[in-house]
Amino acid sequence: MLIHPLITDSDSLEALCERLSRSPFVAVDTEFMRENTYWPDLCLFQIANGEEAAAIDPKAENIDLTPLLNLLVNNEHVLKVVHAGGQDIEIIFNLTGGTPHPLFDTQIAAMALGLGEQVGYSNLVESLLGRTLDKGARFTDWARRPLDRRQIDYAIGDVTHLAELFPKMLERLRRTGRGAWLDQEMERISDPANYVNDPAQAWKKVKIQSRKAEVLGRLKALAAWRELEARSKNLPRGRIMKDETMADVAVHPPTSQEGLGQVRGLSAAWKSNDIGARMMEALNNADPLPASEMPARDERGPGLGREGALVADLLKLLLKVRARESNVAPRLVARADELEQLAAGRREGLGILEGWRFEEFGRDALDLVEGRLAFAIRGGKLVMTRTEPETIP
Structure with missing residues (x-):
């Protein structure tokens, strides 16, 4: 494979992207820093197609990334291959407002091939290519310039291996007939809606014990x-x-800005500075959370109840059994919330009752819930036994 020197000028990048635009696929990776920033600080782009590979320096003076971003977001003829690409996709979304498409994530493909729930890149390379990666440069300062040879070699190595992994995984998927299993998941992770940070929804990521509308309303206002x-x-x-400080303030709000000086986790200066004033304004303007936004009291699922919770546990056991028999990662087949909704009586709009998921698991799950399938122990092994004929879709 031809390895290019670090690309730091627009002309070289445009020529590279023009060649890559004729490829059936490109492997993509990024290096970034975000320990000290809200937005990821993009430090390096890596790309390869099996014939050539390059690292692109987005911090190079006057470099125009437009050809690369157009290739990744706007070229529907080239498949983009990533590994656990959520953060890479987020970076591209922040730059363009779009996401790479069509997309193939090797970590998700590994689930369909029975290689694990969240198999790491190093383990995947070792398993399928028989190579051990040198991860020594992984935690270096990617923002510092100049980048040294070891950093660049490490970074490009990620996409050259990825470009080798993809054809091997694709062939395995074709042999097992599981390629179509991934379509829905790949469309899901490439949906731009996944990468929009809506301040009005930020409160949902904060853990809090209270379910009082007044408390959650304050939490929503503070999180936004x-x-x-x-x-x-x-x-x-x-x-x-x-x-934890935000949750505590939501539960025990100070009556005035002066009280912020007594809040554990806040600087005493907040009792008189501008940021403290802005926080108090948000707090004082908070409305109780509307009933339509209130989280379900039973976190195991809407209307699940005690008996339903036991049924959901049986469904999770069934999922483990069926996933083991099919040699597929359980998380690719069904999510916990889907199992809980099925146990609670929902039948419409569940992915496990459609397509390949129904064939692999959903039919048996429905039969278990509706009493046509049961667990049994035979010869010391857990088996499924039918009490009535199976469900016919």
């Missing part, structure tokens, strides 16, 4: 305020206010 403060200052959310 924190999100906007972090963005405007380009600082991590936790640098503005930690989750």
Whole structure:
């Protein structure tokens, strides 16, 4: 494979992208830093197609990334291959407002091939290519310039191996007939809606015990305020206010800005500074959370109840059994919330009752819930036994 020197100029990048645009696929990876910022600090792009590979320096003076971003987001003829690509996709979304498409994630493909729930890249390379990766440069400072040879070699190595992995995994998927299993998952992770950070929804990521509408309303207001403060200052959310401090303020709100000086986790200066004033304004303007937004009291699922919770546990056991028999990662077949909704009586709009998921698991899951299938122990082994004929779709 031809390995190019580090690309730092627009002309070389445009020529590379023109050649890659004629490829059936490109492997893509990024290096970034985000420990001290709200937005990921993009430090390096890597790309390969099996014949050539390159690292692109987005911090190079006057470099225009447009040809690369057009290739990744706007060229529907080239498949983009990533591994656990959520953060890479987020970076591309932040730059363009779009996501790479069509997309193939080797970590998700590994689930369909029975290689694990969240198999790491190093393990995948070792398993399928028989090579051990040198991860020594993984935690270096990618923002510092100049990049040394070891950093560049490490970075390009990720996409050259990825370009080798993809054809091997694709062939295995074709042999097992499981390629179509991945279509829905690949469309899901390439959906731009997944990468929009809506301040109004930020509160849902904060753990809090209270289910009082007044408390959750304050939490929603504080989380939205924190999100906007972090963005405007380009600082991590936790640098503005930690989750546990925010939850505590939502439960025990101070009556005035002066009281912020007594809140554990906040600087005493907040009792008189501008950021404290803005936080108090958000807090004082908070409305109780509407009933339509209130989380279900039983986190195991809407209307699940005690008996339903036991049924959901049986479904999870069935999923483990069927996934083991099919040699597929359980998480690819069904999500826990789907099992809980099925146990609670829902039948419409569940992915496990459609397509290949129904054939592999959903039919048996429905039969178990409706009493046509049961667990039994025979010869010391857990088996399934039918009490009535199976469900016919």
